[in-house]
Amino acid sequence: MATEVGPTPVKAPASGGAPIHHGPKxxxxxxxxxxxxxxxxxxxxxxxxxxAVVIVYPIISAxxxxxxxxxxxxPATGLFTAGGPAGVQNYVNWLAQQCSAPAGGTVACPPGxxxxxxxxxxxxxxxxxxxxxxxxxxxxxWMAMIMARTFKGRSMVRAxxxxxxxxxxxxxxxxxxxxxxxxxxxxxLFNTSILWTGSEWPAKWxxxxxxxxxxxxxxxxxxxAGLQMIPAEVYEAAKVDGATAWQRFRLITLPLxxxxxxxxxxxxxxxxxxxxxxxxxxxxxxxxxxTLSILVINQIRQGFNAAxxxxxITFIIIFLVAFIFxxxxxxxxxxxxxxxxxxxx
Amino acid sequence: xxxxxxxxxxxxxxxxxxxxxxxxxxxxxQGRTYISAAVILIWCLAPAYWMVVTAFREVGFTYxxxxxxxxxxxxxxxxxxxxxFGNRFGQxxxxxxxxxxxxxxxxxxxxxxxxxxxxxxxxxxxYMVLGFILGAxxxxxxxxxxxxxxxxxxxxxMGTYQAxxxxxxxxxxxxxxxxxxxxxxxxxxxxxxxxxxxxxxxxQAFRKVIMPLAAPAIFTTAILAFISSWNEFLIxxxxxxxxxQPVTVAIANFAGAQPNxxxxxxxxxxxxxxxxxxxxxxxxxxxxxxxxxxxxAVK
Numbered sequence: 084m085a086t087e088v089g090p091t092p093v094k095a096p097a098s099g100g101a102p103i104h105h106g107p108k109x110x111x112x113x114x115x116x117x118x119x120x121x122x123x124x125x126x127x128x129x130x131x132x133x134x135a136v137v138i139v140y141p142i143i144s145a146x147x148x149x150x151x152x153x154x155x156x157x158p159a160t161g162l163f164t165a166g167g168p169a170g171v172q173n174y175v176n177w178l179a180q181q182c183s184a185p186a187g188g189t190v191a192c193p194p195g196x197x198x199x200x201x202x203x204x205x206x207x208x209x210x211x212x213x214x215x216x217x218x219x220x221x222x223x224x225w226m227a228m229i230m231a232r233t234f235k236g237r238s239m240v241r242a243x244x245x246x247x248x249x250x251x252x253x254x255x256x257x258x259x260x261x262x263x264x265x266x267x268x269x270x271x272l273f274n275t276s277i278l279w280t281g282s283e284w285p286a287k288w289x290x291x292x293x294x295x296x297x298x299x300x301x302x303x304x305x306x307x308a309g310l311q312m313i314p315a316e317v318y319e320a321a322k323v324d325g326a327t328a329w330q331r332f333r334l335i336t337l338p339l340x341x342x343x344x345x346x347x348x349x350x351x352x353x354x355x356x357x358x359x360x361x362x363x364x365x366x367x368x369x370x371x372x373x374t375l376s377i378l379v380i381n382q383i384r385q386g387f388n389a390a391x392x393x394x395x396i397t398f399i400i401i402f403l404v405a406f407i408f409x410x411x412x413x414x415x416x417x418x419x420x421x422x423x424x425x426x427x428x
Numbered sequence: 429x430x431x432x433x434x435x436x437x438x439x440x441x442x443x444x445x446x447x448x449x450x451x452x453x454x455x456x457x458q459g460r461t462y463i464s465a466a467v468i469l470i471w472c473l474a475p476a477y478w479m480v481v482t483a484f485r486e487v488g489f490t491y492x493x494x495x496x497x498x499x500x501x502x503x504x505x506x507x508x509x510x511x512x513f514g515n516r517f518g519q520x521x522x523x524x525x526x527x528x529x530x531x532x533x534x535x536x537x538x539x540x541x542x543x544x545x546x547x548x549x550x551x552x553x554x555y556m557v558l559g560f561i562l563g564a565x566x567x568x569x570x571x572x573x574x575x576x577x578x579x580x581x582x583x584x585x586m587g588t589y590q591a592x593x594x595x596x597x598x599x600x601x602x603x604x605x606x607x608x609x610x611x612x613x614x615x616x617x618x619x620x621x622x623x624x625x626x627x628x629x630x631x632q633a634f635r636k637v638i639m640p641l642a643a644p645a646i647f648t649t650a651i652l653a654f655i656s657s658w659n660e661f662l663i664x665x666x667x668x669x670x671x672x673q674p675v676t677v678a679i680a681n682f683a684g685a686q687p688n689x690x691x692x693x694x695x696x697x698x699x700x701x702x703x704x705x706x707x708x709x710x711x712x713x714x715x716x717x718x719x720x721x722x723x724x725a726v727k
Contacts, residue, residue, distance in 0.1 A: 119549040119550050122545065122551075123551040124551070126544055126545035129541060129542070130605060131542075131557070134601060137598035141571070141572040141574075142571060145574055148575060229461060229468060237465075240468055246707055250703045251659040251661070251675075251676050251679075251702060251706075252676075253661045253676035256680070257682075257696075257699055258696070259475070260690075261479075261695070264690075271493050296472075296475060304718055305721075354566075357569060357570065359569065364680045376569070380573070380662075380665075387574055394568075397568055397570055397571060398568055405566065
């Protein structure tokens with residue numbers, strides 16, 4: 084079905100059919116592909132070179148750095164330590180939460196230091212990811228279902244959902260910081276006196292609520308676009324056959340919207356795993372709201388190489404999650420026609 | 429509605445009842461739709477509205493809970509631009525416009541060629557290129573920041589505009605390419621063929637026929653690219669200086685007269701200034717923007 088409704092940008096035009104046959108007449112098919120390939124490489128070169136410079140170079144550089152020792156004054160000992168190859172020591176330090184000891188070797192990082200925060204930051208990152216993406220999916224689905232209906236003022240609602248999306252995250256964070264202030268509107272509205280940013284769970288929920296507010300619209304619009312690709316006749320036919328609303332939702336809407344939904348969830352999950360702005364500004368990472376990204380940023384000024392190891396670990400985690408999504412959950416971004424096929428099963 | 433009885437009259441009565449039921453159900457469903465729509469409106473707009481209302485309140489009434497503006501003043505906007513507490517909001521606005529402008533321009537100029545190739549041409553490694561560009565758009569910013577931080581420190585670029593512009597391109601360019609690719613796929617390419625039949629080269633056909641047609645798509649992509657750059661915080665918070673910081677950083681670090689008192693009303697005023705142009709842009713080009721946002725992912 085999705086293959087009929089406009090080709091995806093990430094699908095070879097061969098499956099769409101028409102485009103390749105628009106070439107000049109009288110040129111052999113082989114020559115055409117060859118000349119198109121030449122054209123394509125010239126046209127793509129600037130983008131590929133630019134991305135290689137700004138992404139590939141830093142990745143490689145980060146990996147190289149992560150196997151180097153940090154030179155400079157050891158924050159734990161106050162002694163100068165030279166740089167040099169470190170093997171996998173930086174990685175071990177993060178994963179085992181070991182810090183270099185004054186007498187050489189390593190000891191468990193004292194609580195409160197950055198080194199002692201790796202697993203809690205990982206847990207926090209995954210907590211935020213799972214909770215926000217779940218809430219956003221459910222709320223976004225509901226919003227999309229409403230926006231897909233015809234009613235007066237529908238365009239107004241569709242415009243309104245773009246407002247949270249358009250507000251910069253930094254401003255969103257400050258706005259919710261104000262809403263969650265002790266004397267702020269949240270406490271007054273619910274007649275509570277919670278120090279929202281002052282202790283662990285309120286702080287975590289403050290971040291979750293602000294993030295859900297900011298990003299649900301994006302989710303809703305992606306799901307809405309998926310819903311709109313389902314032809315109305317399918318529902319009519321199901322109604323004639325006597326399917327209940329719940330059956331129509333479960334047996335038509337859900338499977339047909341699944342490819343779009345999976346891509347939306349994948350995008351949001353990868354975005355949530357690198358969450359930085361919101362907790363950084365809203366809570367400053369205090370009270371166990373430090374995400375992996377915040378931990379990397381805090382580490383940078385204490386040692387590039389350790390930070391590079393941590394950012395590489397973060398990158399690998401995100402890559403693995405993306406891989407699992409694409410491989411096992413059918414969120415096939417590069418070849419959505421394949422995902423549609425899976426969705427139909 | 430299959431009546432168990434065989435009598436025709438009772439069947440008709442049953443059908444009538446069914447129709448009335450259906451009508452009532454319809455009304456009820458419509459009512460629920462409006463209630464839900466109202467909930468969505470309030471959920472999306474109330475916090476943003478609260479920012480704007482607070483921006484117009486006198487400092488002494490920061491925590492006022494009246495829904496309509498009360499104790500209205502424009503002082504907060506003056507405070508937002510006031511530089512005496514070390515804030516450089518005005519400068520930051522200019523920085524954001526400049527950085528966003530350059531990033532958008534560079535990404536569009538480079539990206540438009542790639543999008544054309546991906547949408548129109550058939551070549552080997554196409555999947556790989558697409559995968560690479562998509563992967564790049566999901567790339568975590570923190571994985572770039574460490575090596576860039578060290579590199580820019582070594583070559584003395586810390587706090588310069590180029591140190592902010594170059595990493596930003598890595599976020600904006602992939603977005604630009606895949607949004608434009610999906611727009612390009614939906615264009616009437618028969619016209620290009622006609623132009624070529626009339627003797628244009630492929631390059632001429634692109635410039636003279638396709639470019640004018642593609643203008644709206646490119647414009648929409650430009651808006652999305654600019655918004656994305658305007659909202660960037662991670663890179664800017666680490667690599668900018670007081671002189672080059674964009675608005676997101678300026679707002680995050682906004683300081684008041686007393687160090688232990690957050691100047692909420694001024695921050696809300698600054699937030700309003702930063703947000704209003706975007707919101708207007710987004711509302712005016714609503715349809716196009718939604719198409720652009722979802723194009724890369726769903727269609």
